[in-house]
Amino acid sequence: MNAAMRNYFGIWKSQGSYFAAAFAVAAAFALRQIAMHAGLWLDRCCVVLRTAIHLGLFAAWGISVRDRIIHPQVRRYLVAIAVLIEFWITVKGIRYSLDNCAWLLRGLWYLYYLPLLFIPLFTLLIAMSLGKPADFRLPRWTALLFLPTAALLLMILSNYLHQLAFRYPENASVWGDDYRYGIVYFLAAGWIFACGLAAMAVMFFKCRVPGSRRVIALPFVPILLLLFYSVCYIVRAPWLKLLAGDMTVAFCLLFSATLESCIQCGLIRANTGYAELFMANSLGTQITDRENVVRLTSANARNLTGEQRMLARMHPVFADGATQVKSKPIHFGYVVWQEDVAGLSQAIAQTEENCRVLSRRNRIRQKNLETRRNILALKEKNRVIDLLNRETAGQIRRIESLLSQCELESDPLERKKLLASAAVLGAYVKRFGNLLLMSEQEGTADIRDLARCFEDSFANLELLGAECLCTFPRDVTLESKDMLRVYRAFEAVLEDCLFDLGSVWVNARERKGEFLLSIDFACDTDLSAHQHEADAYSAEDGTSRFTFRIRKGGERLWKH
Secondary structure, eight states: OOHHHHHHHHHHHHHHHHHHHHHHHHHHHHHHHHHHTSOHHHHHHHHHHHHHHHHHHHHHHHHHHHHHBOSHHHHHHHHHHHHHHHHHHHHHHHHHHSOOOHHHHHHHHHTTHHHHHHHHHHHHHHHHHTTSOTTOOOOGGGGGGHHHHHHHHHHHHTHHHHOSSEEOOTTOOSSSSOOEEOHHHHHHHHHHHHHHHHHHHHHHHHOSOTTOHHHHHTTHHHHHHHHHHHHHHHTTOHHHHHHHOOHHHHHHHHHHHHHHHHHHTTSSOBSOSHHHHHHTOSSOEEEEETTSOEEEEOTTOOOOOHHHHHHHTTSOEEEETTEEEEEEEETTEEEEEEEEOHHHHHHHHHHHHHHHHHHHHHHHHHHHHHHHHHHHHHHHHHHHHHHHHHHHHHHHHHHHHHHHHHHHOOOHHHHHHHHHHHHHHHHHHHHHHHHHHHHHHOSEEEHHHHHHHHHHHHHHHGGGTOEEEEEOOSSOEEEHHHHHHHHHHHHHHHHHSGGGEEEEEEEEEEETTEEEEEEEEEESSOOGGGGGGSSEEEEETTEEEEEEEEETTSOBOOOO
16 A cells, blocks of 8 residues: 555544544434424433434543543543543433433432533643643642532532522422522633633643644634523523524533644644654654564655664664664564665765864874974073073173172182172072063962072172061062062162172061062162162161062052
8 A cells, every 4th residue: 555545544534533423413413303303202212312322422532532642631631521521411311311300300400510610620720731741740729729610519519408500489390491590600600611711721822833723713613602502501592492402412512622623723732643744754764563564664665675674673784875774662563764874974984084184284283383382482482581681681791890800809808799799699690580480471479489589689698798687478479570670679779789788678568458568778878869669768877768569469559
């Protein structure tokens, strides 16, 4: 059987159920018309036949719903609605088969409101379950919806005590229209209408295809007919009894038609149409049983051998150079699909070639980058060396001059003094170079690095007889450029008073969020020419103080 024939029979099968339902409804309508003009015996037979037709019709609908609906909670409520409809039809059949017994017939009539009240409520719970996962359970507060429903049902069932739902004259007949509606009836009608309206609103709100005309129009047809019938029934339109006087059947048909239309238009998801979708699938696919017999084939699936299908269960196999066959188990057999991998194979080959080309290019580029990195490192090294040479050129020239004088000097004390002075300048060149390299690599450094610079200079100054002291706090971070500024200023002042320096004191402290570093030089030389080196300068009794104001973390304050 080809795909077109399978599609035709699938459509015929899906439409055939609706034709059968329509035929059953027409047959039941004909039996009712016959019973209205027949004798007692024929009337009873028609009632039994009509009841059997209705029970079979709604039982078939309930079985169909159970098989089609995927969501467990939605399926349970729909089956419950089908059971309520069956109960309603059964109660109606029993009522019309009994003789006139006022209290019993009215009690059976009141039982009509069990399905009348609970079917709209279950429809609302169905709507609230749509779009949820299979293990979804309604929140606990939804149980409160059963309270007004149960209360209204109890009020109607006990109507013979208070007549708040239906009011009868004392000698009213059971089947007559000589009753009036009470407040409970209108409350029940309002509750039924509210539940139905809320259910449809929730369904439309959750609809995945909001712009579809079919979705908007289809469920409204039975809803509008239901509202129209309810109004006509309440006002007791005379023509209604002739055409659709059986309120039970009318309501059951319209309730089920509303739910079925929601299923057909997709508001309620159903497990239908998968066979047609599978056959129209563009991917070549087959479904086999466990004995490797093909049960269903898509339209464009190519013929495979049994060996190919068996091997595909263990690992993907190639039917030819351009088609790969894969298989996965399902609950009753296996699904086998074919993938055209010709383009993929070409893409993989091209990708591999591109990877090889890119790999060669990357190796060349990596070598170029390494060479460039080495060149840049050498340039940076040369730049730092040049910078250091420029910064310390004066000290180096003076060291050379001092050493030249030392060679010509015959006095041992003077030679010691010249060598000590050269050592002081050499210590500066060494330590300044370290600070300069540090500032090029990192923006900040510990204050102990600056302390070591002063300690090296002081060790050589003591050879000249100068007293030196350095007091620094711990765990303070400064910017490297500030350290260079302080040490450069110290050296500039020191070189000016090197031979008559009595003492030098470097003191660093914190005060009110500021970091202060002061250098005191005790000498006879006038050092005021260097006051621009510091943020503050003072001189008193042969001692010159140079003060630097620096914030913690390295930010320099403005000079006062």
